[in-house]
Amino acid sequence: QLQLQESGPGLVKPSETLSLTCTVSGGSISSGSYYWGWIRQPPGKGLEWIGTIYYSGSTYDNPSLESRVTISVDTSKNQFSLKLSSMTAADTAVYFCARQTRGGGPREFDYWGQGTLVTVSS
Amino acid sequence: DIQMTQSPSSLSASVGDRVTISCRTSQTINIYLNWYQQKPGKAPKLLIYATSSLQSGVPSRFSGSGSGTDFTLTISRLQPEDFATYYCQQSYSTPYTFGQGAKLEIK
Numbered sequence: 001q002l003q004l005q006e007s008g009p010g011l012v013k014p015s016e017t018l019s020l021t022c023t024v025s026g027g028s029i030s031s032g033s034y035y036w037g038w039i040r041q042p043p044g045k046g047l048e049w050i051g052t053i054y055y056s057g058s059t060y061d062n063p064s065l066e067s068r069v070t071i072s073v074d075t076s077k078n079q080f081s082l083k084l085s086s087m088t089a090a091d092t093a094v095y096f097c098a099r100q101t102r103g104g105g106p107r108e109f110d111y112w113g114q115g116t117l118v119t120v121s122s
Numbered sequence: 123d124i125q126m127t128q129s130p131s132s133l134s135a136s137v138g139d140r141v142t143i144s145c146r147t148s149q150t151i152n153i154y155l156n157w158y159q160q161k162p163g164k165a166p167k168l169l170i171y172a173t174s175s176l177q178s179g180v181p182s183r184f185s186g187s188g189s190g191t192d193f194t195l196t197i198s199r200l201q202p203e204d205f206a207t208y209y210c211q212q213s214y215s216t217p218y219t220f221g222q223g224a225k226l227e228i229k
Contacts, residue, residue, distance in 0.1 A: 047158075047166065047209055049218040062217040064123075096165055100213075103172075107213040108156040110177065112165035 002026040004097050004113035012091075012120050018084040022097030022113060023077070030055045030075040035100040037109060038071065038082045040093040050095075052106045053080055060106060087120045094118075124148050124212050128221035134229040139200045143224045145193045145210035154214035155193045157186055160223075161206045169208075170195060202228075 008020035022036070029036060037052040051061040053071045061069050070083040084091060094117050098109040125148035135141050145155065153173045158166035168177045170186035173193060183198040197204055205228050210221040 046222050047211070047220040049220070052218075060216050064217065098165075101171070105213075106218070107154065108168055108171040108211070109158075109166070110168045110171070112167075115165050 006113045006116040020082045035106040036080045037100045039096045042093045126221040132225040136229045143195045147191045151212045151214035156211045157195045158209045159206045
């Protein structure tokens with residue numbers, strides 16, 4: 001059974017960089033059969049796609065986050081990571097990692113991590 | 123960006139009812155429309171992908187339909203565990219976008 005688990009700090013100071021890691025178990029990132037993505041959800045609000053990566057390192061980013069996002073993959077550890085710079089209170093959210101199916105490009109998110117709440121506060 | 127508009131944003135229904143939730147996109151997205159269910163404090167769960175394909179393990183009372191820019195999620199006979207928030211999402215082009223959600227509550 002595939003499992004995804006987010007890890008990282010629950011509290012980040014304004015202007016700092018958030019670093020989160022998603023560890024995948026029960027399946028291999030390097031199989032190339034799927035993409036791997038990050039989605040976030042501010043408290044009480046809807047879902048926002050952050051970005052997606054393929055095992056090769058190719059990425060798709062959300063332009064709304066400008067150039068603040070860096071997504072990387074470590075196939076040796078079966079992990080992928082998110083860095084979000086210049087954090088503000090507006091970035092306070094639950095951050096989810098998820099697997100994205102591959103069908104001529106990234107498609108639906110079929111497996112999700114449980115999510116991790118990140119609060120931006122001094 | 124492709125804008126996603128769900129309606130209604132909230133609805134009340136009873137166990138055994140049939141309910142439909144609509145999702146309209148700002149441009150044609152082929153079949154690349156997905157539906158998720160989210161319960162409080164939990165991650166979203168994929169229900170329907172590619173407009174009408176039922177995700178493995180999801181009860182058959184859930185179904186999806188539509189084309190072009192208008193899509194629908196139907197729950198044929200509501201069960202107590204179906205009360206949740208439902209999101210549509212397009213995977214036609216980046217940035218992948220979600221609807222604002224439709225909260226289904228018990229009447």
